Amino acid sequence: MLRRAWNDSVWSKVIAAGITAGLAAIGAVVAKHLERVFEVGGAAAALLGRSITIPVWLVIGVLVVVVVLAALVLIFWQRKRPPPPGDEVQPNAVPVVLVSPRR
DSSP states (O other): OHHHHHHSHHHHHHHHHHHHHHHHHHHHHHHHTHHHHHHHHHHHHHHHTSOOOOOHHHHHHHHHHHHHHHHHHHHHHHHHSOOOOSOOOOTTOOOOOOOOOOO
8 A cells, every 4th residue: 555655646745745754853853852862872982982802703603693694584585575567657647758859
């Protein structure tokens, strides 16, 4: 249903306006509480800036697991995805033909 609404020329703009309004609302809330955000950010930066000891084999192991899982997700996602349809033309679209002047 959302895909049909997105392909509609009017509803796609309504959805895009809703997304933009949502992002603007989030930005307004962040701007209103910006001082508190910086306080929390400063505390998080101080926490993340501390030195800790991690074995190299653990870091390599985690990276290998993440890469293997990402590859498996991509492989299975490609298999389950149906083939794309021919042309996705909007039902209310007006066909436009490019006409070049005669020479």
